[in-house]
Amino acid sequence: METERKKDMLSKKGLFLKYPMNYVFEEQRMVCLLIGIAISTAAFAVVNSVSSQSLLAGYKIGSDSISDVSVVSTSLIPRRITYELVDEANRNINAGGKVPLGLKKKKLRVLVTGGAGFVGSHLVDRLIERGDSVIVVDNFFTGRKENLLHHFRNPKFEMARHDVVEPILLEVDQVYHLACPASPVHYKFNPVKTIKTNVMGTLNMLGLAKRVGARFLLTSTSEVYGDPLQHPQVETYWGNVNPIGVRSCYDEGKRTAETLAMDYHRGLNVEVRIARIFNTYGPRMCIDDGRVVSNFVAQALRKQPLTVYGDGKQTRSFQYVSDLVEGLMRLMEGDHVGPFNLGNPGEFTMLELAKVVQKTIYPNAKIEFRANTEDDPHKRKPDISKAKQLLGWEPTVSLRQGLPRMVDDFRQRIFGNEKLNSGI
Numbered sequence: 001m002e003t004e005r006k007k008d009m010l011s012k013k014g015l016f017l018k019y020p021m022n023y024v025f026e027e028q029r030m031v032c033l034l035i036g037i038a039i040s041t042a043a044f045a046v047v048n049s050v051s052s053q054s055l056l057a058g059y060k061i062g063s064d065s066i067s068d069v070s071v072v073s074t075s076l077i078p079r080r081i082t083y084e085l086v087d088e089a090n091r092n093i094n095a096g097g098k099v100p101l102g103l104k105k106k107k108l109r110v111l112v113t114g115g116a117g118f119v120g121s122h123l124v125d126r127l128i129e130r131g132d133s134v135i136v137v138d139n140f141f142t143g144r145k146e147n148l149l150h151h152f153r154n155p156k157f158e159m160a161r162h163d164v165v166e167p168i169l170l171e172v173d174q175v176y177h178l179a180c181p182a183s184p185v186h187y188k189f190n191p192v193k194t195i196k197t198n199v200m201g202t203l204n205m206l207g208l209a210k211r212v213g214a215r216f217l218l219t220s221t222s223e224v225y226g227d228p229l230q231h232p233q234v235e236t237y238w239g240n241v242n243p244i245g246v247r248s249c250y251d252e253g254k255r256t257a258e259t260l261a262m263d264y265h266r267g268l269n270v271e272v273r274i275a276r277i278f279n280t281y282g283p284r285m286c287i288d289d290g291r292v293v294s295n296f297v298a299q300a301l302r303k304q305p306l307t308v309y310g311d312g313k314q315t316r317s318f319q320y321v322s323d324l325v326e327g328l329m330r331l332m333e334g335d336h337v338g339p340f341n342l343g344n345p346g347e348f349t350m351l352e353l354a355k356v357v358q359k360t361i362y363p364n365a366k367i368e369f370r371a372n373t374e375d376d377p378h379k380r381k382p383d384i385s386k387a388k389q390l391l392g393w394e395p396t397v398s399l400r401q402g403l404p405r406m407v408d409d410f411r412q413r414i415f416g417n418e419k420l421n422s423g424i
């Protein structure tokens with residue numbers, strides 16, 4: 001036994017003297033393993049600290065926003081994670097809790113679908129003003145490049161002609177999903193396309209938000225309440241919608257879009273926000289889109305009779321576009337999913353509205369009555385208690401203040417175009 005052990009030791013010694021490396025690897029495997037672990041841990045710590053410093057270096061050498069630092073991110077790292085790295089690095093140097101001078105709030109990259117439209121273009125203005133980078137995706141069905149012309153030279157602004165019915169790959173922090181024709185004239189023009197936009201378009205944009213970890217805001221509508229049996233409408237009211245009517249492509253389309261948003265939220269943890277928008281008016285609305293305010297204003301400016309459908313006793317509430325944009329941004333930045341009614345609770349009959357327009361633009365304008373359209377709701381007025389309480393939001397611009405701002409824009413577009421067309 002003793003001789004065996006001695007022999008073994010001698011052979012190991014011989015092996016060590018002859019092939020030292022082989023001896024170490026074969027006989028001291030545990031020691032090798034431990035040394036390996038120690039080396040990798042040290043290497044990882046060094047690489048980590050170098051990458052945090054390079055993130056900070058990118059921030060400090062004068063890039064004007066944290067999103068510029070995302071050069072270091074790869075498409076595999078969602079931007080939000082990049083921010084967390086940056087924030088973490090900032091926390092390390094801000095151990096005293098004081099924000100060093102010159103450090104700006106992080107800027108976001110925001111996708112606005114339907115951004116060339118009426119509401120979308122005003123939203124883009126506010127986001128750019130805030131310092132965010134904005135990407136607009138629009139198929140220009142009802143939107144116009146002219147609505148965004150003033151941003152074309154801004155490097156923080158990008159625009160793509162794209163139909164949301166097809167998927168698109170973009171890396172963004174927030175998605176405002178507005179793409180959808182909003183006026184009855186436009187959404188009834190091709191109802192199948194309207195419902196495709198609402199269902200497939202929303203699915204595609206939710207898929208994008210899920211992939212990159214972006215927050216997603218859906219612009220739904222008061223039309224989800226249909227011809228409401230409850231007045232004013234609260235968010236908990238489920239609505240009274242005709243599923244087979246001529247407006248269903250829009251009403252039911254938006255209801256499905258809300259369902260999809262909630263299912264992505266509950267099942268796939270996408271951060272969603274839902275706004276139910278009530279009638280909104282303001283500059284850049286399509287001139288002849290059949291919506292009541294744009295109709296009346298265009299008719300009065302052209303000195304034509306104002307057409308009132310039905311007996312004119314149907315009521316609507318009208319919110320000025322800047323109020324809506326403020327509400328959408330508060331909703332996106334806040335902690336509540338919604339749905340939230342965003343509208344002005346001031347209620348007007350169609351006849352009252354026609355009289356305000358008459359008074360503001362052309363007091364001699366006649367009022368003509370026509371047969372009402374199918375499924376036109378009788379009453380619409382938002383209960384905005386929830387938005388007031390949880391978003392601290394309520395409209396501030398009255399119809400009498402907002403209307404003249406819209407009239408200036410319409411006058412310029414109608415008579416500017418007429419001058420152009422007549423070669424003046």
Ligand SMILES: NC(=O)c1ccc[n+]([C@@H]2O[C@H](COP(=O)([O-])OP(=O)(O)OC[C@H]3O[C@@H](n4cnc5c(N)ncnc54)[C@H](O)[C@@H]3O)[C@@H](O)[C@H]2O)c1
Pocket residue numbers: 113114115116117118119120137138139140141142143144162163164165177178179180181182183186197201219220221222276277278279280281286
């Ligand atoms: N304005 C309102 O009173 C009101 C009321 C309720 C809800 N909303 C909702 O707000 C959003 C914006 O409405 P708006 O008044 O600005 O309407 P709008 O028609 O002016 O804008 C919609 C935009 O979406 C684009 N678009 C339409 N289909 C598209 C598609 N398949 N792919 C890509 N782009 C597409 C249009 O070209 C347009 O630029 C809509 O989702 C609408 O349903 C608006």
